[in-house]
Amino acid sequence: MKAAPNKETLKLKLLRGDQSFAYFAIAPAASLILSVMVYPIAYVIYLSFTPSDGIVIHEFVGLDNYVGLLEDSAFWRVMLNNLIFLLSVPLILTASLLCAVLMYEGIWGQKVFRILFFIPSVISTVVIGILFRTLFAYDGPVNRLLAPLGVPKIDWIASGGTAMTVIIIALVWGSFGYGMLILLAGMANIDPNVYDAARLDGANWFQRVRYITLPLILKVMGFLSVINVIYTFASLFGFIFVMTSGGPGYATTTLDYFIYLKMFSGSDLGSGAALAVILFFIIMVLTAVQLRIFGTGADVD
Amino acid sequence: MNSSLTRRDFLRVSGTALVGAGALLTVGCGEEGGNGSLNLVFWDNLFELTDRPKSQWFITKAIEKFEDKYPDIEVDRVSQSPDITTYYNQFRAAGMSKQGPDVATLFAGGPAQSFSDFLEPLDQYFNSEELSQLSGWETVRKNFSPNGEIIAAPYGAGSYFEVMYNKELFGKAGIDNVTPPKTWEDFLQFAQEIKATGATPVVIGEQEGYAGAWIMATLVGGQIGTDGFFKMRRRELPINDQSMITGYENYRKLYELGLTNEDAGSKTNEQGQQMFIQGEGTMLIQGGWFNQPVVDAMGDNVGNFPIPTLAGAPHAGGIAGGPNVALGVTNYSEYKEEAVKFIKFLLQPEIIDMYVNIHGTEPSNNKNADLNAIDNPLLKSQAEWLKAGNTIYPFDNIMPQDINDLFYRMNATVFTGKTSPEAAVDRLQQEYSASA
Numbered sequence: 001m002k003a004a005p006n007k008e009t010l011k012l013k014l015l016r017g018d019q020s021f022a023y024f025a026i027a028p029a030a031s032l033i034l035s036v037m038v039y040p041i042a043y044v045i046y047l048s049f050t051p052s053d054g055i056v057i058h059e060f061v062g063l064d065n066y067v068g069l070l071e072d073s074a075f076w077r078v079m080l081n082n083l084i085f086l087l088s089v090p091l092i093l094t095a096s097l098l099c100a101v102l103m104y105e106g107i108w109g110q111k112v113f114r115i116l117f118f119i120p121s122v123i124s125t126v127v128i129g130i131l132f133r134t135l136f137a138y139d140g141p142v143n144r145l146l147a148p149l150g151v152p153k154i155d156w157i158a159s160g161g162t163a164m165t166v167i168i169i170a171l172v173w174g175s176f177g178y179g180m181l182i183l184l185a186g187m188a189n190i191d192p193n194v195y196d197a198a199r200l201d202g203a204n205w206f207q208r209v210r211y212i213t214l215p216l217i218l219k220v221m222g223f224l225s226v227i228n229v230i231y232t233f234a235s236l237f238g239f240i241f242v243m244t245s246g247g248p249g250y251a252t253t254t255l256d257y258f259i260y261l262k263m264f265s266g267s268d269l270g271s272g273a274a275l276a277v278i279l280f281f282i283i284m285v286l287t288a289v290q291l292r293i294f295g296t297g298a299d300v301d
Numbered sequence: 302m303n304s305s306l307t308r309r310d311f312l313r314v315s316g317t318a319l320v321g322a323g324a325l326l327t328v329g330c331g332e333e334g335g336n337g338s339l340n341l342v343f344w345d346n347l348f349e350l351t352d353r354p355k356s357q358w359f360i361t362k363a364i365e366k367f368e369d370k371y372p373d374i375e376v377d378r379v380s381q382s383p384d385i386t387t388y389y390n391q392f393r394a395a396g397m398s399k400q401g402p403d404v405a406t407l408f409a410g411g412p413a414q415s416f417s418d419f420l421e422p423l424d425q426y427f428n429s430e431e432l433s434q435l436s437g438w439e440t441v442r443k444n445f446s447p448n449g450e451i452i453a454a455p456y457g458a459g460s461y462f463e464v465m466y467n468k469e470l471f472g473k474a475g476i477d478n479v480t481p482p483k484t485w486e487d488f489l490q491f492a493q494e495i496k497a498t499g500a501t502p503v504v505i506g507e508q509e510g511y512a513g514a515w516i517m518a519t520l521v522g523g524q525i526g527t528d529g530f531f532k533m534r535r536r537e538l539p540i541n542d543q544s545m546i547t548g549y550e551n552y553r554k555l556y557e558l559g560l561t562n563e564d565a566g567s568k569t570n571e572q573g574q575q576m577f578i579q580g581e582g583t584m585l586i587q588g589g590w591f592n593q594p595v596v597d598a599m600g601d602n603v604g605n606f607p608i609p610t611l612a613g614a615p616h617a618g619g620i621a622g623g624p625n626v627a628l629g630v631t632n633y634s635e636y637k638e639e640a641v642k643f644i645k646f647l648l649q650p651e652i653i654d655m656y657v658n659i660h661g662t663e664p665s666n667n668k669n670a671d672l673n674a675i676d677n678p679l680l681k682s683q684a685e686w687l688k689a690g691n692t693i694y695p696f697d698n699i700m701p702q703d704i705n706d707l708f709y710r711m712n713a714t715v716f717t718g719k720t721s722p723e724a725a726v727d728r729l730q731q732e733y734s735a736s737a
Contacts, residue, residue, distance in 0.1 A: 053393075068735065073728075138564030157508070158566030158717055245509060248566065249714040261706060267389065268703060 041280075047273035065274035075275075077250045078258045082233055084164055085254060088171045089228045093221060095172060096179025101209055103180065104187045114184075118177040125174065129242030132170035133157065160251025163244050167252060170239060175231070179224050186220030187213060222294025229286050233279060255279045338375045341639055344402040346381035346388045347626050350660070359659040367646045374639050381406075392416055399633040403640040406456075409440045409627040410698035411534075411705075413453050417443050421630040422450035426641045435648060436666045437624040440694055445531040453629035454644050457656060458666040460589035461622030461683050461692070462515035463605045464488075470583040474498040481606030484617070485520060485551055488609050492560040495583055503555060504582030505565045506573025512586045513552055513712025514697045514705075516608060518621035521548035522693030523610025526619070530699045540704075540733055541726035549715045549722030551611060556716050566717040588622060592679040593661040605679045607686055619693040620686050624666065700733075707732050 049060055069075045099117055103110045120128065136142050136156040143153045156162045190213065198208050214221075236254045240246055246253035246261070253261070255275065263272030348360035355361055364376045379402065382388050389412065395401025396419030407413040413420075422443075432438060437455030439445070464481075471479060474495050482488040492502035505512050522530065524544040532538035555561050562568065562582060577585035578598045586608060587595075595603050610617045628647065630640040646652065650667040654674035657665050661677040664670065664684035675681045697705040711725035720728075 072735070138567060153563070155564050155567050158564065159719070247508060247510075247710055247713050248717060248719050249710050251714075251719075262703075 044273045044276050047269055048277045049270075051268075051270045052273075053267045053269060061270070065270045066278070069271060069274055069278070074250050074253075075258070078253050078255055081164070081251070081253060082255050085168065085171070085232050085236060086229065088168045088175075088232060089225060091168070091172045092175045092179055092228050093225060095176035096183055096224065097214075097221070099176065099180040100183035100187060101213065103184055104213075105205075114180075117180055120174045120176075121178040121181075123174065125238030126242050128170055128174045129239050132166055132173075133243050136166045157244055158248060160248060163248070163252050167236075167239050167243060170243070171232075171236070175228065179228070182224055183217055183220055186217040190216050218294055222290060225294065226287050226290050229290065230283055233283050233286075255282075338373050339636060339639060341374055341376045341404060341636055341643055342402040343376050343378045343643070344381050344392070344405040345378050346383050347406040347408075348656075349380060349383070357659070359656045362655065362659075363647055363652055366652070367643060370646065371639075371642065374643070376643060389415070392419070395419075396631065396633070401631055401633070403631060403634040403636050404643055405629055405631065407453050407627045407629050409437065409453070409455055409459070409624040410694065411701055413441055413627050413629065414444065415701075416629065417450075417452045419631055419633070420452045421632040421634065421637055421640075422452065423454060423630065423641065423644075424451050426645075427451070427454075431645075434650075434668050436668075436692075439527070439531075440624050440698070441627050445534055445699065453627035454648060455624040455666055456626040456628055456647065457624060457653065457662075458664040458684075458687055459622050459624040459626075460663050461620050461687070462519060462586070462588045462608050462695075463679070463683065464608055465577065465585045465587055465591070465595060465603055465605045465679070467577070467580060467583050467599070468602050468604055470500060470580060471495075474500050474583060479604060479606070482609050484612040485609050486612050489554055489558065489560065492555075492584070493558065496560060501562050501582035502560045503562075503584045503586065504573050504576040505555070505561045505586060506568035506570045506576070507556075507561075507565050507713055507716050508567055508569050510709035510712030510716070511570045512573070513716055514695065514709060515586060515588060515621065516552045516555075517545075517548045517712065518693060518695035518697070519608040519619070520551050520611055520614075521545055521696065522621050523614035523616045523619050524548070526616045527623075527692070527694040530694060530696050533696070534699045536733070536737065539730050541723075541730040545726045545729075546722045547611070549725060552712075553716050553718065553722070557718065566713065589663050589680060589683060592677050592683075596677055596679060601678070603679065605682055616691060616693065619691045620683075621693040621695055623692060623694040623698055625663070625698075701736065703736065704729065704733050 048065055049062060051059075051061055051065070099113075103114055103117075107113070134140055138153060138155050142156070143151075147153070154162060156166050194212055194216075195208060198212055203211070233254075234256055237256045237260065240252060240254055240257045244252040246257050250258075256279070259272050259275045259279070262268045262275060343364075345360060348358065350358050360378065364378060367376060368374065381391065392401060392405065392407075393416070396416070401419070407416060435455060436458060438451060439447070441451055441453040441455055443449035443452050466479065468479075471477075475498060476495070482491045495502040507513060521544050524547065525532075525538070525542070529538060529542075529544065533540055533542075556565060562573075562576065565573075568576070573585065574587065574591060574594070576582060578595065607618075607620050610619055628644045630637055630644065634640055648667065650665065650669040650671070653665040653667050654671050657663065657670070657680070658674045658676060661675075661680055664675065664680060664687060670684075672681065672684055675684055697708055700708070707729055711720060711729060714720035715722055715725045
């Protein structure tokens with residue numbers, strides 16, 4: 001005759017059963033994450049140490065791909081381009097903040113403006129690219145508007161500096177509406193009593209924005225800054241592809257477009273993968289720095 | 302109790318899902334049954350005509366004729382992406398697993414070279430008489446070596462670069478009888494005379510640098526010939542050779558002298574084509590692929606002449622361009638003899654004539670071609686030039702794709718004066734050296 005299990009053993013068995021079940025239950029999600037996130041990232045890192053063309057994986061070459069990139073003048077040009085494109089981030093933040101404050105203050109027609117400002121965010125990058133390419137065409141509306149002011153016709157897209165300016169303008173136009181909504185959501189969490197108290201204390205509009213609104217939405221601003229920096233490094237492909245194809249030369253080529261060129265045009269997956277890894281670390285470092293800055297700042301009470 | 306039931310349910314659902322997924326995966330691996338005849342698998346990424354019904358395609362008609370002649374062979378045409386990179390990767394992947402086609406269309410030149418590990422050498426299948434009937438073999442010899450193995454058969458004489466002109470605008474500029482300039486220098490002079498009448502001599506969309514590739518093929522090819530470009534590929538001649546610098550210096554004169562539309566640097570090639578069709582300039586530098594669209598749009602109002610070479614060039618009068626299409630047999634095919642039979646059938650003069658007639662993009666590369674098969678007037682005159690002149694196989698048909706990509710970029714910046722010719726060729730040489 002078998003002895004009846006005591007209470008502790010039963011509990012343990014149940015617990016073990018629950019644990020097994022828990023592991024089993026998370027298995028699909030875990031395998032999904034492993035297969036579509038961890039494995040591809042690990043594979044890209046592995047590829048970056050080989051001179052692969054995507055089909056045939058050759059021998060391990062250590063850091064050769066990375067060294068090759070660092071010795072390539074085009075790589076440094078592209079890095080510089082990305083740093084210049086970062087100029088769009090403060091512009092997007094400023095435009096978003098300005099619009100969000102105006103919306104929050106309930107200016108006349110704010111509901112209509114809110115929709116109008118958000119529309120660019122739901123327009124495809126390709127469409128925005130074509131739109132701005134057309135606006136800044138040699139015979140386009142911008143040159144025609146500038147002509148009466150005595151400004152000679154400018155071939156905006158043909159020169160690196162002007163082409164970048166056009167891309168940055170397009171980027172800001174396409175992104176500030178989304179930023180405005182995020183900031184508005186952050187402002188909605190501010191207790192209205194704080195503003196009432198400030199008004200009673202005689203604070204004017206600017207002082208309310210400077211000393212109440214801004215400090216209380218600093219974390220949201222931080223979030224917005226982080227996603228825009230990531231966007232600037234990893235998602236400009238559509239704009240570049242449509243507007244300049246990275247040209248003239250490499251004057252408007254960004255890191256993500258350079259990865260595309262290396263991997264798909266040159267079939268050099270090794271260097272492309274190395275670039276992707278570098279991009280990954282750049283974004284990680286920049287994000288950490290931003291989180292530190294905005295995280296500390298948000299402690300202001 | 303509830304937890305135990307849930308677990309069981311969960312297992313049951315998971316099991317069913319796994320079995321279902323397995324079944325779905327298995328469905329994708331089925332094989333097509335045969336009808337007794339031998340099946341040749343033919344991968345085609347170059348003969349599709351998307352603007353016409355399939356029954357009117359050249360390749361559909363050619364396969365029908367082949368199957369009529371050889372009823373024991375059935376050709377399974379598998380449509381493939383015309384995108385060079387996509388096709389490149391698919392063909393390589395298929396080659397690695399030996400699960401690819403028996404016959405395949407390939408881009409002649411550099412791309413075909415990159416597939417040579419998977420292609421059956423055709424030397425043993427073609428006798429000297431058959432070889433002499435066709436032009437373009439030099440573009441499909443392994444490593445572009447004159448004695449290299451033939452890795453594919455060239456199909457069609459290829460697209461050749463040309464200067465298209467608007468007859469009506471020429472008339473307005475006082476040019477009634479067009480005498481094509483014999484040298485590039487004459488061409489620049491000719492364009493300046495047109496400019497003096499107030500017209501835009503050349504419309505060009507050079508943002509991508511494609512027109513530069515066609516002009517450079519002529520200007521540099523005129524100096525060093527096709528063999529010079531092959532030497533560059535084989536690293537026997539540096540890319541920063543003086544001939545390339547001279548080519549760039551002369552190419553950019555078009556823009557320097559104001560002979561193009563002012564926004565040439567920011568317009569795409571396609572936009573340049575549209576500008577020409579809309580009569581915004583008297584000339585357009587283009588290639589055979591635009592023959593049919595431009596004739597469709599402008600009718601008899603368009604004429605053409607070759608892009609001239611530089612004065613005193615050793616290969617003066619050379620026509621730049623060359624075979625784009627090649628047909629190869631895979632070295633893992635079980636039906637190599639039949640595959641070659643199919644290729645030889647397609648290479649018959651009357652079949653190539655049918656291709657020329659239906660596609661209207663390139664002349665025949667068969668010596669017994671019927672020039673009457675060509676309807677397109679621009680293509681007809683191109684075929685005449687080819688009879689008389691030497692051809693130059695372009696730099697970007699020979700070099701690897703990553704170098705070509707950089708070449709196009711350099712063209713665009715040299716054209717607008719953002720990069721010097723010397724810096725551009727040094728950059729190309731540096732990139733090619735790095736890929737050694």
